[in-house]
Amino acid sequence: MSSSPFSAAALRGAVDLSGLKNRPAPGSTPPPASPAGADTAGGTPGVAVRQVTDATFQQAVESTTSVAAVFVLFSSTIKESVDFIDDVVSAASRSQGRLQVLVADINSNLQIRQAFQVQSVPVVLGLVNARPVPLFGGIYPVEEIAGVFDQLVQLADQQGVTGRVGPAEPTTDDGATEAEPTSPHHDAAYAAIEAGDLAGAKAAYEAALAENPQDEDARLGLGQVALIERTSGADLQAARTAAAERPDDIDAQLLVSDFDVLGGHIEDAFTRLVDLVRATSGAERDRVREHLIGLFDVVGNADERVKRGRTALMSALF
Numbered sequence: 001m002s003s004s005p006f007s008a009a010a011l012r013g014a015v016d017l018s019g020l021k022n023r024p025a026p027g028s029t030p031p032p033a034s035p036a037g038a039d040t041a042g043g044t045p046g047v048a049v050r051q052v053t054d055a056t057f058q059q060a061v062e063s064t065t066s067v068a069a070v071f072v073l074f075s076s077t078i079k080e081s082v083d084f085i086d087d088v089v090s091a092a093s094r095s096q097g098r099l100q101v102l103v104a105d106i107n108s109n110l111q112i113r114q115a116f117q118v119q120s121v122p123v124v125l126g127l128v129n130a131r132p133v134p135l136f137g138g139i140y141p142v143e144e145i146a147g148v149f150d151q152l153v154q155l156a157d158q159q160g161v162t163g164r165v166g167p168a169e170p171t172t173d174d175g176a177t178e179a180e181p182t183s184p185h186h187d188a189a190y191a192a193i194e195a196g197d198l199a200g201a202k203a204a205y206e207a208a209l210a211e212n213p214q215d216e217d218a219r220l221g222l223g224q225v226a227l228i229e230r231t232s233g234a235d236l237q238a239a240r241t242a243a244a245e246r247p248d249d250i251d252a253q254l255l256v257s258d259f260d261v262l263g264g265h266i267e268d269a270f271t272r273l274v275d276l277v278r279a280t281s282g283a284e285r286d287r288v289r290e291h292l293i294g295l296f297d298v299v300g301n302a303d304e305r306v307k308r309g310r311t312a313l314m315s316a317l318f
Helices: 009-013 057-065 081-093 110-116 144-157 182-193 197-213 215-232 234-247 249-260 266-279 282-299 304-316
Strands: 049-051 068-076 099-105 125-129 131-137
Touching: 057 068, 057 099, 057 144, 068 081, 068 110, 081 144, 081 266, 099 144, 099 197, 110 215, 110 249, 125 144, 131 144, 182 197, 182 215, 197 215, 215 249, 215 282, 234 249, 234 282, 249 282, 266 282, 266 304, 282 304
Parallel strands: 049 099, 068 099
Antiparallel strands: 068 125, 125 131
16 A cells, blocks of 8 residues: 655654754754745745645645755744744755745644644754655754755765756845735634634634635635544544454544544555445445545645545445
8 A cells, every 4th residue: 555755643753954064053042033034035036935725735746756845834823933934045056956846834733733643843853755754843043954965965965856946036125035915713712722722713714714615725725624533532543453353343444544644644544445335334434435525634635645546436436
């Protein structure tokens, strides 16, 4: 079965830079705040800055088989972590196009947040040949960051990843990519998620959908909150054991499929539930089908795996 190259567990076996040079020591003071927003520095020469979402994460990872990347996890509600993106971009610009910069807001991308078990921001990882390279957490001076990135480029050379990014996208006069305004309902949902208030986040997303039924981001967010609610407090290994021992247990199969999606094993989850649709009938089949459709909403309709999953579901039903 297929699997994502990424999860928090994957970091334990990830490529390590310690054999090259030491990383910066903790304790540095934060740099001065920058006026740029979450989509900062898209116009820095020689640097491609790319917003990553749960739906585009796999595609972004695969791009690192040709051009290495640094991946910044930040929170749109923590200004220091947003401003720090400017420093990361500044350091990456010294690589002469060898590094792309990927950024993800953990407030709106709950699968990424859960997969990496993010407890504080910012967190910076390297991505080389679709594999994670743990770098550092916290805020450091640009010079120290640039030194770590030099090591990352050396590692990319060793692994044959020698591509360069193309010209940066057009930006506004102050050098920052134009950011789209967010809905107050979305802001409320992000704040609730940050506070651990999943019920509040759910209510905010439902309000956004009531106001605009075509709000795909709200639909996606609502599905992600529901996914985290269903898996909260459950034990992953116990869930997998139960699913393996009781293949006809609907509850066990639904729970492990939730964990699969949460961990990035999207196709595994879809295949499991499509097979279960084939093996069930009546009310049980309807329940499995509705759960699978809910997971389609979590991943996002634009994702190719969702398109393939919908085709497989139709085949299983008819």
